Ligand SMILES: Nc1ncnc2c1ncn2[C@@H]1O[C@H](COP(=O)(O)OP(=O)(O)OP(=O)(O)O)[C@@H](O)[C@H]1O
């Protein structure tokens with residue numbers, strides 16, 4: 001179905017190709033998982049299939065890519081729209097209409113499908129993707145995960161023969177991700193759809209793949225094989241494979257079920273040992289800094305080691321006049337394409353930029369306590385948060401989890417003063433965020449937003465970093481060093497819009513970390529990051545927590561939460577439904593338990609790091 005003939009892509013200003021020697025065939029009716037480190041060229045390779053590369057990104061494509069016989073260099077994305085459905089990494093760049101139902105129908109309308117067919121497919125898709133309750137909602141008012149589901153739904157309705165998906169589950173909660181993947185698998189099995197999908201969270205997807213396509217390093221030829229073959233050689237692998245390698249299992253397990261069947265001996269080895277809770281520097285053991293007692297009316301959730309061994313322990317292809325490539329890329333053939341980016345949060349971008357630019361103040365104090373009392377937030381007609389009472393203490397890392405639309409981003413945005421409480425109170429170090437001038441608030445709290453682009457305004461990585469150093473009055477080079485520490489190889493002179501997703505996130509993280517805010521908020525901070533980059537981020541965050549910073553991560557990444565969170569708070573429909581030490585909360589939840597915990601249950605292990613240390 002998809003043929004690559006000696007394909008290479010070289011972006012403008014680059015001396016070496018980003019991808020080269022791509023020579024392979026993807027047969028009809030297979031789900032092929034594209035994997036590789038951050039910035040290696042996965043989106044570039046996907047773009048050669050959807051036609052976005054080079055039509056929207058610029059650069060030179062050599063060789064030939066054909067999809068069902070159509071050459072993607074001579075067919076623009078619009079001319080492939082009936083054949084290829086594409087979802088890029090940024091759902092906002094994807095949308096063409098204003099409401100959920102219109103968006104689901106749009107692709108079919110463009111292809112001229114009969115109204116009764118469109119109606120039926122819209123209804124089917126609303127049900128399949130759990131969108132029925134949102135059908136009339138303006139897309140701009142949806143949460144990040146809700147938007148990602150709409151983006152996926154809108155490419156499913158026209159029933160294209162080929163789906164090209166770039167990190168399609170990155171903003172989805174674990175249950176929604178499973179639902180989407182099983183829908184895709186059904187399309188592959190029942191309709192013979194061909195799916196080419198890039199994903200970093202392999203723990204979610206590897207067991208659904210017929211084959212895996214590995215890009216091992218920039219410019220290296222890709223390797224196609226069965227998932228088991230590729231997992232044996234891949235530099236990126238999920239915890240189940242890491243555990244299998246550690247235990248010497250052959251063949252390597254790909255699913256929790258496979259691993260459980262082999263875990264008997266490992267369990268016996270671990271029986272007399274106890275897992276260590278997370279602390280600084282990637283090691284496990286006693287936290288370096290004990291958190292002071294909470295001052296609010298709620299229970300303290302300082303980092304408390306469980307007493308071990310305890311049982312808890314671009315874009316869819318559509319007419320270019322209405323879409324923008326991420327960050328307003330240019331179609332050299334058709335001139336500048338206006339970026340269509342619905343304002344999800346009015347003034348969010350400007351507010352974040354203001355928050356950053358306001359930092360002419362002295363470096364912040366190391367610690368801050370945030371208190372939320374009976375917080376309620378109403379957004380349009382939706383109660384996004386209700387009766388939230390929480391205290392966030394210095395030295396503590398809290399993972400805020402819960403299904404899409406539960407209220408996580410709303411809570412973080414309230415803590416940085418971008419949303420005003422409807423009822424109740426929020427204070428950060430005694431200040432009320434929405435009434436505190438940005439230049440003062442920045443001393444107390446920093447947010448890495450769900451869309452890192454919202455934080456970036458300079459023309460190059462180097463200029464962003466220089467501005468971040470100046471804003472935070474940090475020594476020159478601080479931010480740049482942090483970028484490299486998180487993700488090596490991010491170029492200095494590239495425009496942030498041309499960075500890969502992981503590179504852009506590493507830049508946004510570094511900018512906020514440069515300010516070393518006492519209260520550090522991160523909204524889904526692992527999109528686009530490979531496992532090594534995530535481990536480095538975890539190290540940085542552990543060190544900050546050990547120095548007394550309070551950290552809150554809104555995340556669907558259960559593996560990250562297990563690695564670094566002392567405490568997990570689960571939101572549902574705007575309310576707190578669970579709050580306690582990580583092991584207590586996640587182990588009892590099939591959705592939020594990490595792979596190691598599922599494999600070794602009922603023993604209280606959460607991460608491969610804990611197992612490795614116990615076996616050492
Ligand atoms: N339009 C562009 N112009 C110049 N360089 C680009 C452009 N798009 C991507 N690049 C560069 O090409 C390289 C590969 O980027 P790409 O987005 O394909 O990587 P990726 O594997 O998808 O990364 P991630 O896992 O972070 O999403 C990166 O170094 C990136 O900076």
Ligand SMILES: Nc1ncnc2c1ncn2[C@@H]1O[C@H](COP(=O)(O)OP(=O)(O)OP(=O)(O)O)[C@@H](O)[C@H]1O
Nearest residue numbers: 141143144145379380384404405406407408409410
């Ligand atoms: N600007 C807005 N106007 C109206 N409703 C909104 C707006 N932004 C979000 N909402 C709604 O508020 C609720 C909470 O959204 P929020 O973005 O806080 O969820 P979330 O837990 O961060 O979700 P996700 O995991 O998908 O990012 C959702 O029902 C969402 O649809």
